[in-house]
Amino acid sequence: MTQLLSEILTKYNYWIYITLMMIGLYAMIAKNNLVKKIVGMNIFQTAIILFYVSIGSKKGGTIPIIKHDHGAASHVVHAAEYINPLPHVLMLTAIVVSVATLGVALALAIKIYHRYQSLEEDEILAQIREK
Amino acid sequence: MSQHYPVLLVTVPLLSAFLISISGWLNKRLCFPIAVAALASASFFSAGLLSKVIHKNVVLYRLGGWAPPWGIAYRVDYLNGLVLVVVSLVALINLISTYRSVEREFSEKLGAFYTLYVLFVTGLLGITVTGDAFNLYVLLEIASLTGYGLIAMGEEDRAPLASLNYVYMGTIGACFYLLGIGYLYIVTGSLNMADISAILPSLYQSRAVLSAFIICMVGVWLKMAFFPLHAWLPNAYTFAPSAASSLIAPLMTKVMVYVMLRLMLTVFTPDFVFSAIDINRSIVWLAVIAISMGAILALTARNLKKMLTYIIVAEVGYMVGGAWLGNRAGMTGAILHLVNDALMTLCVFLVVGNIVYRMKGHSFEDLRGLFRKMPFTMGAFAIGALSIIGVPPTCGFFSKWYLLWGGIQAGHYAFVAALLFSSLVNVVLFFRIFEIGYYESPTEAHGGGHSQGSIEEAPLSMLVPLYLVAVGLVVVGLYTGAIVNNVIRLAVPPGIV
Amino acid sequence: MIWQLDLAILTLVVVTAVGAIYIKDLLGTAILFGAYSFLMCLLWSIMGAVDVAFTEASVGAGVSTVFFVGAVFRTTRRTKD
Amino acid sequence: METVTSIKPLLAVLVSLAVTPILVSSRSPNVREAWTFVAAAAKFAIVISMLPVILTGTEIVYTVAEFLPGAAIRFRVDALGMLFAIVSSSLWIVTSAYSIGYMRGLNEHSQTRYFCFFALALSATIGVAFSANLLTLYLFYEMLSFATYPLVTHHQDQEARRSGRKYLFYIVGTSIGLVLPAMVIAYNLSGTLEFSSHGFLTGAGSKPLMSLLLILFIFGFAKAAIMPLHAWLPAAMVAPTPVSALLHAVAVVKVGVFSVVRVLTGVFGIDLLHSLNLGPFIALVASVTILMGSFIALSQNELKRLLAFSTIAQLSYIVLGVGLLSPKGITGGLIHIAMHAFGKITLFFCAGAIFVATGKKNISEMVGIGRRMPITMTAFFVASLSIIGMPPCGGFLSKWYLALGSLEAHQMPILLVLLLSSFLNAAYFMPIVYRAFFCGPQESMFESGVKEAPAFCVVPLVITAAVSIVLLFIPQPFYRLATMMVLKITGA
């Protein structure tokens, strides 16, 4: 029991990211409204970003900006003192990708709305079938 | 100079895309020549790379001068050298062939269209050439994002919705891939493919590695439309403008198959995929279902383009199944089919492009009497169709041969049966098209104004590239031995027998 | 790191996410999504990912929300689910 | 076995392929047909020029591309291939002349397409004849299937559409569904597809597996029209008569039979079939087809359909001959390829000539036609004698050897089958001839006076009928080639 509890506590960030990801995934699959799906998509993406950021964190580490004095760059830096910067870099990319996808998706949603006067997938499909 | 080929291959089209974008605002007439020059040089570089790989060895390139795994590295070996040549050539031929239809459909936004076109190709080339798992993701997103834009520009009303569905599924796919890479990163601490595969063997029993593998695979399958994750593909490709569908349909799924092979062969290594975890037979069963369902769904289509998209779904099943058979013949077949299918799909989609250019439609009704109206286009279509059916000496036969051989060697007779079934269904599908074009005469409503029996062939600028591809199908078929011996044989790791 | 604060934010993140999915007004969805992004950004800055948090604050909570509002403005606020 | 490398086999295949662009582009029918003749003559010349080399026992080999070890696109001209190639290339010349008469006589549409695909089909036929391995054979076999589709469905009407479907269903369905897997299995077992004089499957697998392969191959080559996969042949009779004549009496069906013979001799080998005791099975299948085909032919009224069923029966003679697994039987089967070809093509030419001259298709409407078209009907009589197997025609020779073979193999039932079948042949051919000539003037359905079909139609059929007679007395080079082949595969 205590083992389970510690398992839950030491990895709670991971549980939260799974929860968020599932919320996003559910919204993308089950929701009917196109914009809601787009929101779900973004939640899904941020959940993965949360996951990566969680990988990067390090007990006893501080933010990855090296303390330094001008001209005395030679002093030794210990990796254990700083948080792992690599996932942060990757996630900057991921955030940018997500906003790019968002832009395109919204543009598509607007285009669809102009054609069908609706954002509900079932109504649109019904209109298509009627034709 | 030649040591910079790997990066030039990607950055020349990239820079050209920006130039196209600028010239789209300043002088539209320059867009097309720049695009042609960019893709022609990409083809040149990829051919140079392949010959370098064949004559010397694997080509490595350090971007920014940083050694992997700290920096990003490009790695060209037999497998991606081949795929690079295919991608760049297909894109170039399609670009030239669709010049006129693009002019007609996108006269207003020529610059934007060609920018996305070249960026899409850049993305695919980058995916193929890179040796870094995360870099692959970024380029995947470039290819996808430009693909969404290109697909949604179809003249039909349904294109945006189809594209938006593609956005959803594509994003899930890419995110799954990203997540899988994250899992690998958490257990190995590296993003470089070669580095990961060096660290992995001690972790084969880890659940995280297994999950990473499954998640990556699901992501890649989503992107390549492996049944039952194919739902986005038929509509997206059907309603896309013809210039875009004949670019995306041959390339996107094939490059994703390449990614799957790369993950299986390089990142996770055959030891893990075929020995440490025992799932390959069940995956081949999935492929059997994919092939059969693709074939059956194609039978239900009442529209030429849609029918072809379902055939793509079945063909993806071929390649996945072949790769997962776990023997040399199957793997060879999968790689060979990747090349062949790109060419075959290009051929038939170019034909669809020509038909749409003249007939303004691609439903079965529009095909009536087409053999009389467009005999040359339909001649090329016949060659493409025979190749998809798998008739020698077209290339489709030889890859099917390897797949069948692999299936028999592995004792997976359901896969063999599925391949034969799908070939037979393809015969039915294509001869149904031929019958419509051959026996039925166009109705008054459609033929309106044209005297019956007059030839209305597509312009020469569309026919010449089409015939280049059609003849290429036969030539590639005849040179199968050379391709397999000099490239594919060496691309399959020695661990697979 | 103060774990109470951490926990509170994590809970709120989930709440806003669920809210954004379930609220029956797309403008509300957009705003809740902005709140969600901002909470995310807080979470990341707690974890020391300052650059990511900065980006998320400007991109996720800022521009993305504006895009959402713009899109909703150009289409419709109404939704069935 | 000596071999020489020469590009001639490839040229023989390509020469008809090469003229298709000219055919497509030429606007004048005369130019087009002249080119057809040139191609046909060139092809025949190339084939014949190889004959002396072959007769010395040398084989000609040419490799186009090798795609797997043991599986290449390769030509190898041996006695059997030569025999078949001579038959089909010589008959192409005759048929070209006949086609011109027939197509112009009926003023058919799309003649350019017709001649193009005809040339393509001939390329494929020669390709099958000269193929050195299963892969090449399969390649040209499929090419032939698709090249003949537009010929079969030439009329482009609903009936043609139905027949075309049936044709494809049987031919392509079996080749992809049965031959292709059989080929891959054979390759997987032995690592080669190259025909060899004693087969390459010896010792490669168990008897059930071998039997399965045999069944897949025999029924897979559905062009051989072995029952129950024969239904496409009568359906394909909707094609213009020259097509039926060359393709369905000679090229297509003979390609099917040729493929079966090749597989039996070059893939399995006579010895293996002997040791597995599979000969009787082949003979049984063939005998059933022979008898059933003949019986059904009795009940036909449309002349071309009757000929089609007759063809189905006659084809199985060839398979039967090989199935006897005795030297004499095989000789008889191989010679029958040539004998039947000349006989049957004459019959088809006659049917076509009757149709061109009178528009009649049914036997019941042909009472008294012998007086109106005496030359045609005389040729018909000669050819039917050949098919029945009576002297003075070539058919006698092949049936004689078949009978000897069945005695040699101690298979009395086969001899009975042969006799019964000959009787049935006579029973469906002779009434036609009888009623054509011997009927009272009042019974005759035609006005008096001789009115033959155009010369382009009549001359070819006279030539082929004459050849049918000549072949009994001068069976060379066919007999020589057949015995060479038998010597090679039996080692006797």
Next chain:
Amino acid sequence: MKAAGLLIVILTGGLLIYATADFPPWAYPQSPASTHVSPRYIEKSIEETAVPNVVTAVLADYRGYDTMFETTVIFAAGVACFLLLRIRVEEGPEEQLFRHSLTGMTIRIKDGRKAPSDLEEFERIDAHWVPQDLIIKTVCRILIPFIQLFALYVIAFGHHSPGGGFQGGVILGASVIVLAMSHDLRSSLQRMGEKVNALLCAAGVLIYAGTGALCLAMGENFLDYGILAPLFRCDPVMARSNGIFMVEIGVGIAVMATMIRIYNNVSSAGRYDEGL
């Protein structure tokens, strides 16, 4: 659909939870992720690139190639939005609203009739937005320069503190978006027209890729800024730092222009007429 969705979600979630059990504990300093590749970045970044903010160093140098494509993604999104939405309309929407600035009276012009656009006291207003918002307008007008200044600072100081091209670019873009929201789209378009914006998009990424190509032209690998030392008249390590700065400027321009571009297209549905 809902049940299927739930099922898929549960299955996927189950798989993820299953995998999590094998993860190292959260924030465990000895985990492979913290010990394999990343230490080098932390320990060497100052030495090798003279950039204290490790994230910036990795972003723009060690993995600068990724970042170039990331900028390209943004650029592609901008082009895609333009391609999808932009429609050129000769005349404006069916009805246009004009406000008489002295009286606050609003008039409506329908069906393309002659608009009083040449009269000074009439100003065009959006059809959906009627109230006069003097306070917001004024506040924003005062704020915008500061926002832009801050954005420039973020770009320039990305080497030493959180921030960099992306964040700065987004903020810069946001300042224009704020202008468009507080006034209207037309006034922001007056300051940055469509063509200028599009050219800036391309120019930004071109700066990035061009820097890489420059390194290539000078004989080193792509994006190997060290070779640029003679150009900057400094040692290779500082050249890396300067190279990163150049690249960040490119990113900033591209991101700014693209954000504005997407906003313009989305908020006006491609008509570039009436925005949010």
